[in-house]
Amino acid sequence: MTSHDPDPDADQTAPAESTRGAKPGLLARMSASLSDPVLRALFTATAVSRVGRGVFLAVTVLFFTQIIGLSAAQAAVVLAVSSGCGVVASFLGGWLADRWSARRLAFTFELLGGLLLAAYAFAGDFVSALVLASLGGFFDSIGHSARSAIIARGFAADRRVHARAVLRTVTNLSIAAGSGFGAIALALGTPEAYRIVIASAGVVCALGSLPLLRLTAAVDAPARARVGQVRTETGSIDTDAAAAALSERRDWNRRSPWRDPRYLLLTVLSAVFGMQFGVAELGMPLWVTENTDAPEVTVALLLIVNTTLVVLFQVRASRGTHELRVAGRVTMIAGWLMVAACLIYALAAGLPTWAAVAVLVLAMVAHTFAEILSQAGAWGLSFELADQVRAGAYQGVFGMGFSLGALASPIVVNATAITYGFAGWAMLAAIFLAAAFGIWVIARRAAAASAPLAA
Template sequence: MISQDPSAPTSTKPSLSARIARSLDDPVLRALVASTAVSRIGRGVFLSVTVLYFTLIIGLSAGEAAVVLAVSSAFGVLASFLGGWLADRWSARRLTFAFEALGAVLLATYAFADTFVAALVIATLAGFFDTIGHSSRSAIIARGFAPDKRVHARAVLRTVTNLSIAFGSGIAAIALALGTPEAYRAVIVGAGVIGILGTLPLLRLPASVDAPTRTVEPVRTETGSIDTRNTADAARVARLDWRRRSPWRDRRYLLLTLLSAIFGMQFGVAELGVPLWITERTTAPEVVVAAILILNTTLVVLFQVRASRGTHDVRVAGRVTMIAGWLMAAACIVYALAAGLPTWSAIVILLAAAVLHTFAEILSQAGAWGLSFELADPVRAGAYQGVFGMGFSVGALAAPIVVNATAITYGFVGWVVLGVVFLGSAAGIRWIARKAAAALEREKHGHANGGTAMAEPA
């Protein structure tokens, strides 16, 4: 028997927590994780009590509460693009700090809302500014990490977000258990204060996450004086090049955004479709909704980071998105099968569907992050991330209508239609990824042969 040298390095793979801890050596990720860990606790508190606060404490009808949330989401669509657009022109770290802090202050003012109009105005402003700040964060990630580290950073941040929201939901349970207006208002103010504290670590971000300054060097004559005419021409060319790099001119990226928005409606399935399906069409108790949420959070925390590995490669990103499409289509069918079954059978089927759905969510997010970063023009990173985020906001806005018009209205057939929609959008994203990878290969081959080959236009 051959003995092993104890001093020799072992091939033991570090644990997930060890890998995350090691990645926090990066000052950018460390600041973002610290900010996310604190601020999302406040968001978890708020998400857990919002609707009940509207209806039970302020006295809004279900329809009025829906209008408040819908209008807030609609303004979030504009804010997603605006945040990225601003981050290409001013300091992304200062924008993120200022707008997220303002959003948190407005969140705390919910405690003083007592009418439909007040709730509508506060919800719109709070969501608008918080979304601008979140969009600016995406620009920070795009610039603050190497290409092979961006998706890992997003995965770490999503894991931290889920943990913090779960913790915040536990705090909110105190208000839900007491049920008094004072308890609700206290936790809402507390959520706002926590959100403000969560913005402070953003002040430690380095200047490297900001967009490079857009300046044109003056053109000088042979005598050293500034050639005003040629300098003006150079500035005009720079402005034209800046506009040419706009994401609104990039048809491939716009199609990716549209298809990703369609697949992103799977969040609407989780937030609206599944609870309604359980309560209206199955014999499963309502507590299963909470069990599915806990299951989802647990699986995301355990698997999001490792599932995101390698998705900075566009081929891998396309492949995992296609797998997510099949899983989501299967989840739709399994959810549908829970209707009409005995209670315990329905519970088992619903939990199985939730597992499929969660892994579809995990993989689709990993693929979306990779493609949204790699197919974007790095010069306009903020605008590109803003457009991509805007697509998700549109998907979130459309999801309740689509889910209700398919699965909830038509049952099994509606679920099948929904599954086909998800599968089709995933196939479209995979096609874009394969075309992009082939274009990159041709471009790389062209550079290797003296630059004779041309990349495929966007």
């Protein structure tokens, strides 16, 4: 965790004695990372598109309920269906990225997704909002899976997790900035303001797809021979080449992630631990407002704490997690931190206002470091345990599992912590710890199995 991979593009000149021990700051480290053209293109695309997404996240629910006139239940249905479409699209995007150009898929579907977000501005009822949300969620998830395939193929093994960490950092910064722009519509409160801001956000998301055009064919899957297209110069089928192509196809099918029980189990357990995002998005706000004496503004304070810590520590915490044992170890640490976070959240109930706020901040710090470490571990394992021949399909399956976890998290969090209080928080803590332990076992066994091969 404390080791630092040398940057091959860094200046090789020896530093002066007075600065030899100095560590570069966050911005300096990010700038050094962007010497890689693939990461630079992904970074730019992410920075632009996530600003638009931040605007959209800030105003969507209120636009549905206050401007269009949907009920809270209808708004929930729209968002749930959008997430459900994303589950299917996650696998489909990875599957397509193994067969066609991942960069073109990412560009096309992220462009379409942005335009659909802009079209929200013209929604006027439940049906139109539902259709736009479904298509938007579907296209956005396909584009996201194609990006994961690009990362799997566009970087060396020891740089993939670093790339994901850099992109997650800029995602948090951009969404925070976008949320600030979204506040303009919230402050004005008029239908025109909402529609202009939403249309602008969609256009910004669409513009974020343009840097993906700078990616080269090196990030695409290698071309595969087609059995019926293997012909000699005279036009007859080359039987030897056709047999080889048929054998390649059979080998291709055998490499499906659906035939890899270890990876499927990793996906399920990672999805379970991924429900910790539901704790931050649903459980924490409801717990703060309904079960503690902390003021409602505490929710915003805790989210600021979360975003700040992710920006400061995600890249640093991701070092070395391309190694299986390290990835398993940081995931286990994340499990114990999540146990601590759940129990500390629960303790905030019944405390005086100042004490409740202090305890909630402490819980969020533990929760955020659990999030940071679990993401780093999940990225490392999802890349290292995947078959690189089918990198797109593997990343699609992993993304689909995460989407399923996101769908389940509101139900699970409400059925445990919000319903049963301290006992419910303890149930959640046990769930997270069990998932982390299972991931740790998978990583440990995979490392042990790969050791003889490396010897």
